[in-house]
Amino acid sequence: MASPVFFVFLTLLFAQLSLLPSKLLLLPLTHSLSAAQFNNTPHLLKSTSARSAARFHHLRHRNQPTTKHRRQVSLPLSPGTDYTLSFSLGSTPPQTISLYMDTGSDVVWLPCSPFECILCEGKYSPATIPNPLPLDLSSSTPVPCKSRACSAAHSHLSSSDLCATARCPLESIELSECGSFSCPQFYYAYGDGSLIARLYSDSLVIPMSSPSLILPNFTFGCAHSALGEPIGVAGFGRGVLSLPAQLASYSPQMGNQFSYCLVSHSFDNESVRRPSPLILGRYSADEKEKRFGDVGDEFAYTPMLDNPKHPYFYCVGLEAVSVGKRRLPAPESMKRVDGRGNGGMVVDSGTTYTMxxxxxxxxxxxxxxxxxxxxxxxASSTEGRTGLGPCYHVDDSVVSKVGSVNVPPLVLHFGGNSTVVMPRKNYFYEFFDGGDDGKVKRKVGCMMLMNGGDFPDSGGPAGLLGNYQQQGLEVVYDLENRRVVNPERVEFGIDCTWGLGPELGGLVKLQLLYDHLLVSCFLVPFKRKVALITVAFGI
Known part of the structure; x- marks a missing residue:
């Protein structure tokens, strides 16, 4: 039977649902493993570690010369490492689509009918990724060649060049009368795939709000052919075609800040099915103080580093890593980005492990x-089977001799005196391995950070913060401060561990926690519960 506290929560839950302000929008992120059955843990770890390495190495080796029409925009995406979100597009009728959410990309693109995907066998399974289906373009409008969006999709070529490519006559180009000529198709490359797309605009419908939020003239890439990329991408990078940038033109309060809190799962079948909240928008400092009083500065801020070669990436500086009480300084390449776009640490939602x-x-x-x-x-054999390491035997027979698994704390020190104490499960994963040839399975634990290698001549970022290490932390991307003196910044919340137990649905619960309604007004008497919740948003 549910506790009396639960009924208090439930009553307050329904009483406050209507108070979510219009300046905030909450969407569920679904892990691409949420519908999958993964009974072989070493195989899963091997697969995700290989994908992480491939994605990062593509990022490191992407600084080779390219033609001005060649556009290598993002990192490779593969089922098993990413999060998807769903919304509707079009009006006759609206079509629901599911796309990867990717902070390493700056455009929204999706498969359109007719759609051909080359070498996509084994890359897509309806059991793991919701099928967006090729989009019907009957209600969509081609983007003209003279538009800013067309220039952005073609690495900022001039509208005159693009309209000439679209076969607009010279006289019309000189008179700026090429509105009837569509933006030429563009090439988009990933680490293990690519696509050719054309820009269209249509109404984007976000159904999680009441009433539904409609963005008219939303610009997206429509791909009729792709190589190794069967699923579309919702780019959350810093480009003008990204979803946050287009949302900001409609509502600056919602589009200029976004955050997500990836549910801690540790590849657990049940936990990985829980939705993670993607929050668009945030209270202003004045509004937050008016509603909740002076709650202080609840986040650790680190400056965003500008990258002249890849301006759509979210790069931060990593100063050091502490293991236990020993502080290990990071190389200079991790602390800053040089004039060629090399160095820094990319905060990436689409790579599993930190490099x-x-x-x-x-x-x-x-x-x-x-x-x-x-x-x-x-546990050397486990390291070979998983691609991770170091790994150690931590079964009961070993632990009983030493009292507990002796794992030191791990702390990341970012620029701006920002320190993040990592939850232990974010960097040390315990599971059962072995059992081959009649042997008994043993409990092992592996460090979940990876060697990104040393490629001084390849350029690119020096490191990457993966989504596994971001579990349980609210990561906030503050884009609004780009417009003032302060630099852009990424905020790392302390811990967004859920503290109300399983009775309340995670999505609604986090909506109320983010709104601070229950926390500030009603949960103060429940000290044990509040301890977890206040850690969630640092109140």
């Missing part, structure tokens, strides 16, 4: 091994 440069990774492994290795035997 560190070889020197820093080896220092972390050595210190980690010094702390853990004296108590636990190395």
């Amino acid at each position: 560190l440069p070889k020197e820093l990774y080896e220092s972390v492994v050595a210190e980690f091994g010094h702390r853990v290795g004296q108590f636990h035997k190395r």
Whole structure:
């Protein structure tokens, strides 16, 4: 039977649902593994580690010369490492589509009918990714060649060049009368795939609000052919064609800030099915103080680093990593981005594991091994099966001798004196391995950071913060401050662990927590519950 506290929560829940302000919008993110059955943990870890390495290495090696028409925009996306969101597009009737949410891309694109996907066998399974189906363009309008959106899709070529490519006559180009000529199709490359798309506009409908939010003239890429990319992408990068940028033109309050809180799952079948909240918008400082009083500065801020070569990436500087009480300084390449676009750490929603440069990774492994290795035997065979390491045996027979699994704290030190203490499950994963050839399975634990290698001549970012390490942390992308003196910034919340138990649905519960209604007004007497919730948003 539910506790009396639960009924209080439930009563307040329905009483406050209508108070969610129009300046905030909440959408569910679905993990691409949410509908999958993954019984072989080492195989799953091997697959996700390989994808993480491929995605990062593509990012590191993408600075080769390209023609001005070639546009390498994003990182490779693969089922099993990403989160999807759904909305509707069009008006006759609206068509529901599901796309990858990707902070490493700056455009929204989707498959359109007719659609041909080359070499897509084995990359798509209806059991793991909701099928968006090729879009019917009957209500969509081609974007003209003279538009700003067309220029952005073609790496900011001039509208005159683009209209000439679209076969607009010279006289019409000189008189700016090429409105009837469509934007030429553009090429878009990923790490293990590519596509050719054409820009269209239509109404975007976000049904999670009441009434539904409609963005007229929403611009998106329509792909009729793709290589190895069967699913579309909702780009959340810093370009003018990204979803937040287009939302900002409709509602600056909602579009200039967004955040997500990825549910802590550790590849657990049940946890991975829970939706993660994507929050568009945020209270202004004055409005928050008016509604909730002075709650202080609840986030650790780190400056956003400008990248002249890849301006759509969210790059931050990593100063050091602490393992236990020892602080390991990061190389200079991790702290800043140079004039050629090299260096810094990309905050990426589409890569599973964090990638560190070889020197820093080896220092972390050595210190980690010094702390853990004296108590636990190395599980080398597990490292070979998972692509992760170091791994150690942590079964009951070992733990009983030392009292507990001796895993040191791990802290990331970002620029701007921003310090994030990582939850242990974000960097040390325990599971059962073995059982082959009649052997008994043993419990092992692996460090969930990866070696990004050392490629001094390849350029690109020096490291990457993956979504596995972002679990349980509200990561807020503050885009509004780009317009003032302060630099852009990424905010790292302390911990968004759910504290109300399983009775309340996670999505609505987080909506109310984010709105601070229950926290500030009603949960103060429940000290134990509030401890978790206040950690959630740092009140």
